[in-house]
Amino acid sequence: MKSNRLALVLGALLGLASPQTAAAQTFAITNAHILTPGPVGEVEQGTILVRDGRIGAAGRDVAVPSGIAIVDARGGYVTPGLFAVNTALGLVEVSSVDGTLDARTASLRISAAFDVQYGLNPASTLLPVARLGGITRAVVMPDHDDSNKEREAPFAGKAALISLGEGGNILYRAGTAMVLELGEDGAARLGGSRASQLGQLREIFAGLKGRWTQDNAWGLSEADHRALAPVVGGRMPLVVIVHRAADIRQVLGLARDFRIKVILSGAEEGWQVADEIAAAGVPVLLNPTSNIPSSFDLLGASLRNAAILHRAGVVIAISGNDAGHRVRDMRYNAGLAVSRGLPQAAGLEAITLAPARIFGVADQLGSIEPGKVADLAIWDGDPLEALSEPVAVYVSGKAQPMESRGTQLGQRYAKRPD
Amino acid sequence: MPLGAAPTETPALPAKAAAPAPYPSTYRARPEPDTAIVNASILTATGTRIDNGTILMAQGRIVAVGRDVAVPAGARTIDGTGKWVTPGIIDSHSHLGVFPAPGVDGHADGNENIDPYTAHVWAEHSVWPQDPVFTKARAGGVTSLLVLPGSANLFGGRGVTLRNVPAVTVQQMKFPGAPATLKMACGENPKGRYGSRGRAPATRMGNVAGFRRSWIDAAEYARKWDAYERKRAKGEPAEAPKRDLGLETLAGVLKGEILVQNHCYRADEMAVMLDVGHEFGYRTTAFHHAVEAYKIADLLATEQTCVATWATRWGFKMEAFDGIEENGAILASHGVCVAIHSDEQRLIQRLNVEAAVALAAGRRAGIAIAQEEAIKWITLNPARIMGIADRTGSLEPGKLADVVLWSRNPFSVYAVAEKVFIEGALVHDTESPGSIYRSDFEVGQPVGVE
Numbered sequence: 001m002k003s004n005r006l007a008l009v010l011g012a013l014l015g016l017a018s019p020q021t022a023a024a025q026t027f028a029i030t031n032a033h034i035l036t037p038g039p040v041g042e043v044e045q046g047t048i049l050v051r052d053g054r055i056g057a058a059g060r061d062v063a064v065p066s067g068i069a070i071v072d073a074r075g076g077y078v079t080p081g082l083f084a085v086n087t088a089l090g091l092v093e094v095s096s097v098d099g100t101l102d103a104r105t106a107s108l109r110i111s112a113a114f115d116v117q118y119g120l121n122p123a124s125t126l127l128p129v130a131r132l133g134g135i136t137r138a139v140v141m142p143d144h145d146d147s148n149k150e151r152e153a154p155f156a157g158k159a160a161l162i163s164l165g166e167g168g169n170i171l172y173r174a175g176t177a178m179v180l181e182l183g184e185d186g187a188a189r190l191g192g193s194r195a196s197q198l199g200q201l202r203e204i205f206a207g208l209k210g211r212w213t214q215d216n217a218w219g220l221s222e223a224d225h226r227a228l229a230p231v232v233g234g235r236m237p238l239v240v241i242v243h244r245a246a247d248i249r250q251v252l253g254l255a256r257d258f259r260i261k262v263i264l265s266g267a268e269e270g271w272q273v274a275d276e277i278a279a280a281g282v283p284v285l286l287n288p289t290s291n292i293p294s295s296f297d298l299l300g301a302s303l304r305n306a307a308i309l310h311r312a313g314v315v316i317a318i319s320g321n322d323a324g325h326r327v328r329d330m331r332y333n334a335g336l337a338v339s340r341g342l343p344q345a346a347g348l349e350a351i352t353l354a355p356a357r358i359f360g361v362a363d364q365l366g367s368i369e370p371g372k373v374a375d376l377a378i379w380d381g382d383p384l385e386a387l388s389e390p391v392a393v394y395v396s397g398k399a400q401p402m403e404s405r406g407t408q409l410g411q412r413y414a415k416r417p418d
Numbered sequence: 419m420p421l422g423a424a425p426t427e428t429p430a431l432p433a434k435a436a437a438p439a440p441y442p443s444t445y446r447a448r449p450e451p452d453t454a455i456v457n458a459s460i461l462t463a464t465g466t467r468i469d470n471g472t473i474l475m476a477q478g479r480i481v482a483v484g485r486d487v488a489v490p491a492g493a494r495t496i497d498g499t500g501k502w503v504t505p506g507i508i509d510s511h512s513h514l515g516v517f518p519a520p521g522v523d524g525h526a527d528g529n530e531n532i533d534p535y536t537a538h539v540w541a542e543h544s545v546w547p548q549d550p551v552f553t554k555a556r557a558g559g560v561t562s563l564l565v566l567p568g569s570a571n572l573f574g575g576r577g578v579t580l581r582n583v584p585a586v587t588v589q590q591m592k593f594p595g596a597p598a599t600l601k602m603a604c605g606e607n608p609k610g611r612y613g614s615r616g617r618a619p620a621t622r623m624g625n626v627a628g629f630r631r632s633w634i635d636a637a638e639y640a641r642k643w644d645a646y647e648r649k650r651a652k653g654e655p656a657e658a659p660k661r662d663l664g665l666e667t668l669a670g671v672l673k674g675e676i677l678v679q680n681h682c683y684r685a686d687e688m689a690v691m692l693d694v695g696h697e698f699g700y701r702t703t704a705f706h707h708a709v710e711a712y713k714i715a716d717l718l719a720t721e722q723t724c725v726a727t728w729a730t731r732w733g734f735k736m737e738a739f740d741g742i743e744e745n746g747a748i749l750a751s752h753g754v755c756v757a758i759h760s761d762e763q764r765l766i767q768r769l770n771v772e773a774a775v776a777l778a779a780g781r782r783a784g785i786a787i788a789q790e791e792a793i794k795w796i797t798l799n800p801a802r803i804m805g806i807a808d809r810t811g812s813l814e815p816g817k818l819a820d821v822v823l824w825s826r827n828p829f830s831v832y833a834v835a836e837k838v839f840i841e842g843a844l845v846h847d848t849e850s851p852g853s854i855y856r857s858d859f860e861v862g863q864p865v866g867v868e
Contacts, residue, residue, distance in 0.1 A: 096606075096735035126733070272864065292763045293519045293550055293865050303868035321764070325733040332771055335831030340868060385831055386774035389782060406732070407782070410744035413712050414751075414783045 025053040025397030027069040029378065032078040034058060037345065037353035038367035048078060050374040053397035058368045071392070073378050079348065080367050081136025081164075081375030081395065083355040084330055085285045086265060088323035089130055089138045090120040090162055090170055095324065103323070104145040105157065113223035114157030116142050117174040122167065126324050128404035131164045133328025134383060134390045136375035137172065138162050139359055141239065142179050143323070144189065152219070154190050154201060155180050158227065159239065161359060165395030176359050177263065178231045181241040182251065183297045198250055205258040208232045237261045237359070239285070243297040245269040252280045263358055266290070267309075268301035274312035283315040283358040288337040306350070307341030317355035318347075335384035347384055373397075441542065443592035445581055447841035452476040454489040455823055458498025463505045463797040463812035467790050473503055475819035478841040483813045496823065496837065504793055504828050505813050506561025506820030506840065509766050510726045510800035511679075511706050511759035515565055515580075515588070516541050518549030519763060529568030530575065534612050534619060534628060537600060538663035539575035541567045545588040548857040550865055551763045556582050556846045557854075557868055558767035559822040559835035562593060564804050566601045566706075569681040570611045572619065572628045574601035576667055577679060579804050583840055584855040597677050597805035599703070600667055602629070604682040604691060605737045626690060633698035636668030643669065677703040677805055679726075683737035685713035692721055704803040706759065709741030715752035724755040724803050728765070729776035746773075746795060747780025747787055757800040769796045774829040789829055 027050050034046040040058045047064060049056035057063075064070065093100035102119030105111070120140070130138065142157035156179040162170045180186070182197065190197040204218050209232065212225035220228075230236035240251045243266050255262040264270065265285040270277055277284065288306045293299040302308075309316050318334045320327035334347040342350070356366025364373050374397035381388030393400040453475045460471040462483060472487035473480065489495055516528035527544035530536040545565060555563070560582050567574035578588070579596035604625060613620030619628050642659045649656035670676035678695075682688045682705045695702050704724040705711060709732060711718060711725040718725060725746075732741030746756045758773045760766035777792045794812075801811025810818045819842040825834040838846035847853055859865070 094733055094736055094739055269864075289764050289768070291554065291767075291868060293859075293863075294763070295520050295522070299520075300864040321730070322734075326730050329730055332775070332831050336768065336771070339832040339834055386771050387778050387829055389778055406742040407744070409740055410712070410742050410748065410779070410783045413715070414744065414748050414785060 024069075024399070025374070026051050027071060027397075028062070028064045029071045029073050029078055029376070030064065031075055032073040032378070033075055034368060035077050035079050035348060035383070036368040037080075037349040038369045040368050045075075046078075048368060048376065050376075050394070050397045053374055055368055055370050055372050055374050057370055071378075076391065077379040077381070077383055078368070079134070079377050079379065079383050080352040080365075081377050081393065082134045082331060082351045083317075083366055084130065084135050084138035084320060084327050084351075085317045085355045085358075086287075086319040086323060087138045087140050087327050088143060089126055089140055089164070089327060090122065090124050091116055091140055092126065092324045093121070093124055103141070103143040105142075106145040106148055106151065108148075108151055109221050110157075110223050111153040112155035112157060112178060112227040113221065114142055115160075115174065115227075116140050116157065117160040117171055120160070120162065120170055122170045125405045126327075127164050127170070128401070129325070129406060130327045131393055131400055132390065132402065132404055132407070133331060134377035134379070134393060135327060135330070136164050136377070136393065136395045137356075137365055138164060138327065139176060139355065141177075141323070144181065144185070146189070152190055154197075154204060155224070155228070161361065163395055164400075165398055166400055173361065175236060177237045177239045178228065179239045179241070182247050183241070183243045184295055186241070194247065194250075198254070201254065202257075204228070205232055205254070205260070231260055232258055234259050234261045237263050239263045239265050241265045243268045243295075243301075245272040245300065247297075248273050249276065252276060252282065255280065255282065266298075268298040268305060270314070271302060271305045271308035272300055274309050274314060277309065278313040283317070283354070284309055285317045285319060285355070285358070287319045287321065288333050288340070288342075289321065303336065303340045306337035310342055310346050315354050315358060316350050317358055318350040331384050332386050335386075338384060441540075441589060441592075443594040444587070444589040445583070445592055445594055447478045448583075448843035450843045452490065452493040453496065453839070453842065453844075454487070454493050455496045455498045455503055455821070456489065458501050458503045458823065459827070460503040460813060461790060461793040461828070462814070463794050464814060465790050471503070473813060473821065475821065475839065475842045478819055478843075480813055480815055480817050480819050480821075482815055498823060500826070501836070502824040502827055502833070503813070504559070504822050504824065505797040505811055506822055506838065507559040507769050507796050508800040508804070508811060509555070509560055509563040509760050509769060510704065510757045510803040511761045512555075512563045512565050512766055513568065513761070514551050514555060514563065514763070514766065515545035515547065515549045516567065518546045519551050529570040531568070531570035531611055534572045534608050535632060535664060536567075536571050536575050537573035537632070537665075537667040539567060540578065541565050541575060541601075542578035542588050542592065545578065545580070545591070547585045547588055547591060548859045550857045550860050551766070552582055552584075553855065553857055553860065554763070554868070555766045556838055557835060558769065559824070559838055560766055560769070561820040561822075561838065561840045562801070562804070562806065562810060563766070564599065564679070564800070566599070566679060569601070569603035569607045572603060572608050572625060573632065573664070573668070574603055576676070577601050579806060581840055583843075583845060584857070593804075593806060595809075597675065598667070598670065599677045599679050599804070600671055602678060602680045604680065604687045605684060606735055607681070622687065626694065629691075629694050630697070632668060633672070633694070633700075636665050636672055637698065639665035640669040640672055671700045672698065674701065677803075679704055679706055679803070681706045683707050683709050683741075685710040689714055689717060692717070692723065703805075704757070707738075707761070709738050709745060711754070712742065712745045712748040713740075715749050715754055718749065719753045722755075724757060724799060725749050726757040726759040726800065726803055728761070729758065729772050729779060743775060743779030744783045744785070746776035747783060747785040750780070750787055750791065750795075751785045755799050755802055756795050757803055758795045759800065770828040770833060771831050774831070777829060789827075793828070
């Protein structure tokens with residue numbers, strides 16, 4: 001009930017200023033229970049001043065210029081917009097309908113050079129669904145196409161960072177990272193065993209220091225060679241999907257030997273080598289609910305992984321339950337990690353500032369901090385709780401529609417019998 | 419209420435009345451001292467919440483639930499201050515044991531997918547009791563579950579209702595007296611599986627034709643056995659027809675003794691399947707997954723067919739594209755019996771959180787459902803679907819003491835199932851990690867309890 005009233009108030013207030021004008025991106029949120037990583041921290045009864053789509057000020061004693069629109073949060077939590085990782089948002093519509101899948105290539109000529117930025121679909125029905133989960137930015141990652149078993153494809157390709165704001169262009173930053181998979185699945189794509197894959201990867205990385213030649217031993221195309229060059233210099237991070245503790249150690253060795261800036265993804269057995277990951281300064285993208293020993297790669301998978309890695313000093317980002325339709329589950333997953341020992345503040349940070357930091361955009365995104373982009377969510381309760389929901393979401397200061405195709409279908413059929 | 423009295427026995431069909439059911443349960447409750455949880459908030463799944471309440475369990479049964487329950491001297495007393503008590507969580511759609519972890523080919527025993535008509539297979543003959551996910555589900559408060567065959571086939575085979583207890587044989591897990599169930603599947607899975615191999619069914623109309631032809635055969639089979647039994651009853655000489663395992667199961671459905679669990683996503687297909695039931699005289703106990711059930715809520719209420727579904731899964735195939743979080747709440751507001759199910763290994767550990775998502779979505783859509791009601795989605799209503807609601811699923815005197823003590827409100831993501839009781843036996847206790855049973859697969863391997 002309370003949330004409905006709040007939504008109405010917000011709707012009425014936002015209606016006063018047209019969302020299409022720059023003025024709409026200048027407003028103040030008052031009576032906010034600010035909850036953010038970074039210097040502002042937790043402020044009850046705080047005010048957030050948004051100017052031209054950026055945070056102007058945030059805290060307890062913020063002067064609100066006269067004449068600007070006011071959004072009364074009525075004591076509700078206000079957090080940074082959530083920052084999703086390991087997604088395929090904008091690259092998938094229906095998982096089983098091949099024509100809607102743009103996160104992968106079956107090309108024999110490119111793997112590393114595959115770049116997801118060209119396939120993004122701003123009209124995807126998945127974007128509003130994720131946004132209703134408070135998500136405002138997402139890293140979209142290439143996946144592997146395993147339809148051709150003969151194809152040897154070491155790399156999935158290049159990731160991008162998108163905005164979930166309504167509108168034409170959702171690409172925020174291209175070439176955010178290179179993606180590589182190790183473990184059982186990765187090995188199957190490069191020689192059929194871990195030793196084969198890791199050996200060949202070492203050859204490839206060593207070869208990248210020289211110029212590309214047509215007859216290179218590992219069959220790398222010129223486009224792939226060019227795409228990988230910034231990885232070896234540490235200018236583009238390499239996301240490595242990996243599960244087993246022993247494989248994680250191999251990745252850390254690879255990173256050290258070739259000065260690669262590595263981001264681990266998955267890392268279900270990371271807790272077993274937490275100190276080594278921390279010492280290497282390597283961050284981890286993980287799903288705390290990935291606790292099933294679903295293969296011999298991750299027998300040690302545990303709900304406590306997030307808490308143990310955090311305690312060891314590893315920067316972690318928490319993902320949703322799939323790459324597309326269930327990205328919105330990421331905040332519940334953060335809450336579940338909290339239920340198993342992750343500190344509350346670290347849970348929120350793992351879905352806001354930590355991913356922004358890991359992907360090199362923390363100067364712009366990830367926290368409520370003067371100068372940063374005004375990606376915000378106002379909640380009707382604890383943002384990590386499934387019982388809570390956002391009542392307003394802002395991307396670059398723009399209020400977003402609080403509906404999706406799903407909520408529209410719900411409204412169509414929700415009428416109760418009399 | 420959507421379901422009538424649940425059958426209490428599972429006669430093997432067409433076995434003679436006196437013959438015991440084959441593959442009988444050898445489950446025995448572990449004897450434990452009488453136990454009282456005091457000072458807890460208790461969601462009974464009968465529509466009420468008792469604050470500062472006590473639940474008393476003795477000899478595997480619930481003896482009393484209320485504010486003024488005297489705890490007998492000598493009973494083990496657990497302080498529930500600040501904590502919550504619910505019935506044991508029940509999952510009406512699981513594949514634990516038949517698609518166990520690790521998910522290697524050698525373990526894939528849930529789909530006899532070489533023929534669309536496999537009513538003759540029984541999921542219990544595939545269950546691997548050492549599946550480590552049983553342990554994890556127990557940590558999520560799951561005390562009973564319906565393990566079903568997969569959905570590749572029109573008739574996938576019989577499901578089996580299990581107690582989530584450590585065991586070496588599946589018989590030790592079988593819920594005594596739980597009715598048999600038949601898994602059926604509509605839509606994309608069967609037509610896709612077989613159509614792509616150049617055989618029927620290749621379309622939805624092919625699916626339905628396949629069902630109808632089978633029910634015609636089943637009715638004829640049932641008639642032959644009825645005629646035989648009549649002659650025998652009269653003392654006339656009669657030769658028993660040859661048993662056919664698949665038709666035996668279908669005939670059991672026609673006699674109302676085997677419960678139909680129908681995997682079906684789309685509203686229009688569910689409506690057709692209800693008419694198939696009308697044509698051949700069987701009832702569908704529940705549609706499973708049923709992500710479009712909200713479009714035919716009134717029809718399902720009239721037919722008294724339950725819905726077992728998710729809140730968060732949608733869009734993974736065409737028939738799931740209209741799946742919405744509000745499904746459960748809309749159905750409940752129309753009087754349909756709703757269960758939140760898992761169908762997967764991760765979700766079975768947190769059906770309480772999935773129910774919370776469904777609850778919040780309802781609130782967003784203007785449908786206010788009390789937690790006292792919503793707790794039934796993961797307790798009493800799945801018990802109805804499985805035909806065991808007379809024995810478990812709610813906290814009432816005389817029912818089996820299947821009980822969870824939560825660290826806090828179970829609809830919270832922070833809630834941990836601290837103690838889990840099955841028929842009064844403490845089978846999971848976070849206070850005593852060393853006591854937590856590990857399956858044989860976990861022994862000597864670094865598999866985490868959580």
